[in-house]
Amino acid sequence: MIRRLMILGYFIMGGACSRKRDQQVEDILNRGVSGKYSKSSSSKWLATSLSRSGSDVKRRNGERPSLLELCVRKIHEDIDRYTTFSDLPRDISQQIFDELVYSQRLNLKSLEAFRDCAIHDLNLGEYPGVNDEWMDVISSQSTSLLSVDFSGSDITDSGLVSLRGCKNLESLNFNFCDQISNRGLEHLSGLSNLTSLSFRRNGAITAQGMRAFSGLVNMKKLDLEKCPGIHGGLVHLRDLTKLESLNIKWCNCITDADMEPISELKNLRSLQICCSRITDYGISYLKGLNKLNLLNLEGCRHVTAACLDTLTGLMFLNLNRCNFSDSGCEKFSGECYLASSQLKVMALLCGKLCGFNQFKDLKLGNEQHYKFMLGLTKLESLNLDSCRIGDEGLVHLSGMLGLKSLELSDTEVGSHGLRHLSGLSNLESINLSFTVVTDSGLRKLSGLTSLRTLNLDARHVTDAGLSALTSLTGLTHLDLFGARITDSGTNYLRNLKKLESLEICGGGLTDAGVKNIKDLSSLTLLNLSQNSNLTDKTLELISGLTGLVSLNVSNSRVSNSGLRHLKPLKNLRSLTLESCKVSANDIRKLQATDLPNLVNFRPE
Structure with a gap:
């Protein structure tokens, strides 16, 4: 009966959606998390920690589930009754598998039901209990298997032997699998259809083991982030002429000598070599890579402005914490x-x-x-975070009219230098946190109407500075985390109707100031932590912001009695009320009765 319902649901739905390929999300100029950027449970983590299937969200929003979804749910509930799904259509087996993984109902016993199901994708990243015993069923998918994520698992070298028969594998993820060594890599050498391979944070892989990569001629994306033993191994990548993305961030073993074989990868578009020992000489090997458009040199302290003589066609450049100062900025203008x-x-x-x-x-x-x-005329993203530049250096950025994203955090940039940015009409994002920019400087940004993201986490910014932002009606993200904003300043935010993310945590707000925020109906993230005078009235005022996904009102006077005002926030998935008169048990009760989507809360 279940099989008949599944088949009927399958045809009613027109078949499950086919998997979408080549949707790679590049880690473009990722800043990482530093001590100076710890924001008391700020919602920066949301992008990775609040994933949930689209069908589940729809059901929770009141839409009636489809017949197919009902069948999948029924099987999920009674999973112990089934011994095989091999006679179901592949897409349905895939949905059942995905649902079991999401709900963490999949174990070695229930996995057996998926033997010979010809499933395409097995997303087991960070799933508990995955080890070599799972590999027999996984490998039974044979040539149908296209993608497997084993990140964080206990798979060993022996377990990789089973993958030899999965000849059509295109993507493999072994991030944080510290029981895989050079010996295991040998079992992957025959998987010539692989286009994506990841081994982040593996201390056992060395240059000798990387010989196994030399035959993976269709490889487009290789990730060896935090693999400290690969010095000398990049020579085995010479023949990977289709390689487009190479991540060797935080491999402090990498030197100029390793850069020479990279010079032969003519299709390379993205190269990340943060925190390595390379110098300007090593960067010179990149001169012939005409397709390279993303280069991440964060933390390469021996790299100076001289490297810019080599680089011409880049669109994204990260020089965060490099040896870069005002005296080198003239190379940007050329x-x-x-x-x-x-x-x-x-x-x-x-x-x-x-x-x-x-x-x-x-x-x-x-x-x-x-x-x-000359030079970097195509540049769209530039990261100069923590470089030794100030107002004098910014004059050389005035002609970079294609620039869309500019990172100047933790520099000596001040208000005077911002006049050089006033003509960058395409600028969409600028980070001025931990700079010496003051209120007077913000007036020079008032004409940048393309701005969508603005970070002003700086103590020199006050209410007066916000008056210059009223023309930036396209802003969607505004970070005033450490700025000295009071109730008066929030008046200038009332017309920023497109704001989706707002952080005001300088301690100057009261309930009166929140009145000016309560009508910003596009908000999905609101961080008002560190404002010790906020009370339960604040929760009442924002109860109409039903689109909120993340709310932080920590270090305030919010109490248990104020939690009732959060009941309308059905989309809320993260709630942080640390150092308030609220207990974890109080929040759990609210979660159980009114906030079913809440998946993360503090205190917990």
């Missing part, structure tokens, strides 16, 4: 002036002006001269 007569000669010699980008013209004497920008 300006040169040519007279019209010189241009004619160059056009005859070259046929075109390769590498030049006309910026503006001027007249010197009787002849028209043209100003050109």
Whole structure:
């Protein structure tokens, strides 16, 4: 009967959705988490910790489940009654498997029912109990198996032997699998269809073991982040001519010598080599990689502005904590002036002006001269976090008109230098946290109407500075975490109707200030922690923000009696009320009766 219902539901739904491929989310210029950025349970973690299936969210929002979903749910509840799903359509078996994994009902016994089901994807990342005993059923998917995530499992070298018959595997994830060594890599050498392979934080892989990668000629993405023994092993990647993304972040063994074989990877588009021992000389090997558009050099302290002489076509560049100062910023502009007569000669010699980008013209004497920008003219994202730059360095960014994201956190940039950014009309995101920017400087940003994300986590910013932001009506994310904002300042936020994320944690707010926030109906994240004068009235005021997914009112006077005002917030998934007169038991009761989507709360 169950099988008939499943088949009927399958055809009513038109079949389950096919898996979407090539949806790679690149870790673009990830800042990581530093001591200075610990924000008292701020919701920065939400992107990875609040995942949930789309069908489940729909059901919880009141939509009637489909017949197929009802069948999957019924099987999930009675999973111990079934011995095999091999006669069901593949997509249905996949949905049952995914539901069991999500609910953590899958174990070695129930896994047996999926033997020979020809499933495509097995997402077992961080799933408890996965070890070599699971591999027999996993490998029974044979040539149908396309993707497996084993991250955080207890799989060993012996377990990888079973994967030899899964010849069509395209993606394998072994992050944090510390029981896999060089010997295990040998069993993967024949999987020539692999396009994505990840071994983050593995101390047992060495240059010798990386020989197994040399035959994986279809590889497009390789992740060896925090693998400290791979020095000398990149030579085995020479023949991986299709490789587009290489992550060797936090491998402090990497030196200039390792960069030479990378120079042959002509299709490389993304390279991350944070916290390594490379110098400007090592970067020079990248000169011929014309497709490279993302380069992450965070924490490479021997890299200086001289590296910019090598780099031309980049769109994303991270120089966070590199040896970079104002004196090197002129390399960003790379300006040169040519007279019209010189241009004619160059056009005859070259046929075109390769590498030049006309910026503006001027007249010197009787002849028209043209100003050109060389080098990083395509740059869209630039990270100068924690570099030794100030206002003088920003003058060289004024011509980077394509810039969309600029990271200046923890620099000596002040209000005077912001005038050089006023013409960057395409700028969508700027981080000025831990700078010396003051209220007067914010007026220079008032014309940047493309801004969507603005971080002003700086003690020099006050209510007066917010008055300059009223024209930025397109803002969706505003971080005023440490700014000295009071009730008066929140008046300037009332017209920022598109705000989805707002953090005001400087301690100056009372319930009166929250009145100006209560109508920002697009908010999904609200952090008002550290404002010790907020009371239960605040929870009452924000009870109409039904789109909230994350709420933090820690270190306030909120009490247990105020929790009733949160009942309308049915989308709430994270609630933080630390150092309030609220106990974990109080929140659990609210979760059980009114907030079924709440998956994370503090105190807990």
